[in-house]
Amino acid sequence: MALRSVRHYPGFFSVALICLIILYAPLVVVMIYSFNASPSLTNWGGVSLRWYFDVFTGPEAPRFKAAAWNSLTIAILASTIATGIATAAALAMLRSGKFKGRSLTFALINLPLMVPEIVIAVATLIFFTMVGITTGYLTILIAHITFCIPFAYLPIAARLQGIDGSYEAAARDLYATRLQSFFLVLLPLLAPGVVSGFLLAFIISLDDFIITNFVKGAGMETLPTAIFGSVKQGIKPNIMAISTLMLAVSILFVTLSYLINRKGRKGP
Amino acid sequence: MTNAVEIRTVTKVFGTFTALHGVSLSIQDNEFFTLLGPSGCGKTTLLRMMAGFEEVTQGEILLFGQNIAALEPNQRPVNTVFQQYALFPHMSVIDNVAFGLKMKGWPLEKRRIRAGEMLEMVHLSDFANRAPAQLSGGQQQRVALARALAPQPKVLLLDEPLSALDLKLRQAMRMELKQLQSETGITFIFVTHDQEEALTMSNRIAVMSAGHVQQIGTPRDIYESPNNRFVADFIGETNLIEVEVEAVADGQAQVVLPGGHRITTSSAARDKGRHHLSIRPERVTLGSPGVGLQAVVEQVIYLGTDLQVLVRLEGGTAMQVRLQNAARITVPSPGDAVGLHLEEGAARLLSD
Numbered sequence: 001m002a003l004r005s006v007r008h009y010p011g012f013f014s015v016a017l018i019c020l021i022i023l024y025a026p027l028v029v030v031m032i033y034s035f036n037a038s039p040s041l042t043n044w045g046g047v048s049l050r051w052y053f054d055v056f057t058g059p060e061a062p063r064f065k066a067a068a069w070n071s072l073t074i075a076i077l078a079s080t081i082a083t084g085i086a087t088a089a090a091l092a093m094l095r096s097g098k099f100k101g102r103s104l105t106f107a108l109i110n111l112p113l114m115v116p117e118i119v120i121a122v123a124t125l126i127f128f129t130m131v132g133i134t135t136g137y138l139t140i141l142i143a144h145i146t147f148c149i150p151f152a153y154l155p156i157a158a159r160l161q162g163i164d165g166s167y168e169a170a171a172r173d174l175y176a177t178r179l180q181s182f183f184l185v186l187l188p189l190l191a192p193g194v195v196s197g198f199l200l201a202f203i204i205s206l207d208d209f210i211i212t213n214f215v216k217g218a219g220m221e222t223l224p225t226a227i228f229g230s231v232k233q234g235i236k237p238n239i240m241a242i243s244t245l246m247l248a249v250s251i252l253f254v255t256l257s258y259l260i261n262r263k264g265r266k267g268p
Numbered sequence: 269m270t271n272a273v274e275i276r277t278v279t280k281v282f283g284t285f286t287a288l289h290g291v292s293l294s295i296q297d298n299e300f301f302t303l304l305g306p307s308g309c310g311k312t313t314l315l316r317m318m319a320g321f322e323e324v325t326q327g328e329i330l331l332f333g334q335n336i337a338a339l340e341p342n343q344r345p346v347n348t349v350f351q352q353y354a355l356f357p358h359m360s361v362i363d364n365v366a367f368g369l370k371m372k373g374w375p376l377e378k379r380r381i382r383a384g385e386m387l388e389m390v391h392l393s394d395f396a397n398r399a400p401a402q403l404s405g406g407q408q409q410r411v412a413l414a415r416a417l418a419p420q421p422k423v424l425l426l427d428e429p430l431s432a433l434d435l436k437l438r439q440a441m442r443m444e445l446k447q448l449q450s451e452t453g454i455t456f457i458f459v460t461h462d463q464e465e466a467l468t469m470s471n472r473i474a475v476m477s478a479g480h481v482q483q484i485g486t487p488r489d490i491y492e493s494p495n496n497r498f499v500a501d502f503i504g505e506t507n508l509i510e511v512e513v514e515a516v517a518d519g520q521a522q523v524v525l526p527g528g529h530r531i532t533t534s535s536a537a538r539d540k541g542r543h544h545l546s547i548r549p550e551r552v553t554l555g556s557p558g559v560g561l562q563a564v565v566e567q568v569i570y571l572g573t574d575l576q577v578l579v580r581l582e583g584g585t586a587m588q589v590r591l592q593n594a595a596r597i598t599v600p601s602p603g604d605a606v607g608l609h610l611e612e613g614a615a616r617l618l619s620d
């Protein structure tokens with residue numbers, strides 16, 4: 001019996017439509033109103049880029065700039081380090097044979113995906129306080145590295161799983177040392193997974209709010225916490241502009257990650 | 269002269285499973301040596317231990333007299349042609365072939381030249397700058413061969429390199445491989461489960477089953493003088509008949525066939541009693557009744573180049589006979605009474 005396409009179930013279209021509207025209508029509204037010429041949140045005053053100029057030159061600009069700089073550097077550092085750790089973890093999990101506690105290790109690597117974020121946030125803050133590290137840039141970075149690891153790990157491990165061990169064996173057979181076999185053969189084959197893992201980790205770090213908010217300390221802001229702080233004093237249209245910008249960056253990176261992964265899978 | 273490879277009572281255990289039981293082999297320099305056996309008998313495992321990808325549980329492997337247990341795969345002067353070729357997908361054909369030379373520290377100019385020569389040897393000079401994925405299976409196979417031969421290993425290991433090719437290509441490659449081996453003078457250790465491949469290419473064959481070496485010998489030895497039932501049955505087709513041994517001495521035996529007929533055969537068995545006799549179907553001819561073994565034709569099957577004749581001996585034992593489908597033969601019909609004549613070397617008494 002042929003499976004019925006999901007489209008033939010009654011009510012499919014209306015349910016899908018409702019979901020899409022709930023998911024995307026707010027985003028669309030924010031995107032459209034970020035181009036509003038009027039300072040009002042609800043009245044349309046024509047198309048203009050004034051709120052984008054406001055983001056970069058307005059009274060809140062220095063604050064946003066500093067926060068954006070923090071977000072960017074933390075995202076780059078955290079995702080780079082997390083990608084390195086995730087790659088090493090994937091190699092240990094998939095290339096060093098069976099070892100004791102392999103399933104446990106797998107669970108530990110991926111646990112941050114399952115634990116509620118607020119729990120991690122509180123626990124991390126308590127931990128930093130107990131150990132006596134002053135909260136600030138460094139604590140945000142450490143926290144970001146930890147929760148980025150599983151996001152970097154998944155695409156890297158998926159890619160590694162698809163690479164037959166015989167390539168490395170062939171390299172070793174042809175007089176390559178372990179290191180040469182890794183850098184000249186395995187890493188180039190693994191690269192799409194590594195890049196994709198890096199981009200995913202980058203996005204996750206860039207838009208994290210809850211954990212960051214707990215461990216950032218006074219005076220330290222990333223873009224999400226800065227936006228939140230600004231919103232608390234009343235929503236102005238410049239927030240819509242900055243949100244739209246962040247959305248664009250996110251979409252760009254996710255698309256990039258998807259394309260790289262797909263290219264890698266299709267290629268030899 | 270030292271042997272190229274000397275395998276001394278090598279045992280390999282995976283967890284609780286013993287894949288090889290005290291295997292011993294001596295492979296001479298410049299030899300085309302084949303490991304032949306059914307799937308799972310431990311051929312790949314043995315090869316991987318020679319290459320250095322698998323540790324030896326017990327016993328030792330010597331390469332030109334040197335124990336190689338402590339050497340990493342990259343320190344062994346041994347190269348492998350992998351079953352699925354394992355060509356590096358991100359490198360061009362020529363870079364694949366030059367990889368081993370690069371790792372050995374050859375300068376760019378020299379390795380370009382040598383890789384070019386290797387590609388010429390396997391008739392792929394025009395494909396040097398393609399990616400491996402842009403080649404056919406047979407071409408990839410030849411690149412893998414060129415890549416493994418480029419660093420001039422002392423021993424080349426080939427793990428079922430022809431199994432992914434279609435029949436015509438496989439037959440052509442057999443000749444090419446054999447020729448490459450004699451041209452380069454490198455010792456080839458070839459793994460296959462295809463007996464025809466083993467018989468046509470090898471200087472010597474080791475027949476393996478379930479982690480044991482059953483027999484080592486030239487293709488002719490293995491085919492014509494099998495030692496036991498496994499070898500007789502695995503190599504070619506044969507009739508296995510249980511017989512009573514009356515006398516045995518100096519590799520010859522006097523046996524009684526089920527019908528009461530007595531014959532003398534070469535023998536791998538050393539004692540009297542009941543043993544199996546192997547009779548090759550193509551070494552039997554049909555004659556007129558009254559002479560030789562008495563039998564009745566039951567069925568004649570047309571095979572093109574051959575005719576397969578199923579007969580039943582006096583005493584009820586079934587046997588098959590192969591006749592070449594030549595113009596001069598008289599084709600028997602079911603029900604005919606015939607006399608079977610065993611040619612020289614048709615029968616061999618097996619040890620078990």
Ligand SMILES: Nc1ncnc2c1ncn2[C@@H]1O[C@H](COP(=O)(O)OP(=O)(O)OP(=O)(O)O)[C@@H](O)[C@H]1O
Pocket residue numbers: 282285287305306307308309310311312313314461
């Ligand atoms: N890493 C391993 N762990 C456990 N058992 C293994 C391992 N490698 C091989 N074996 C077992 O050892 C036996 C021999 O395997 P091997 O690959 O050498 O067989 P083979 O003769 O090459 O067979 P084929 O013709 O199918 O390639 C098999 O029963 C296999 O299941």
Ligand SMILES: [Mg+2]
Pocket residue numbers: 311312313427
């Ligand atoms: Mg095998």
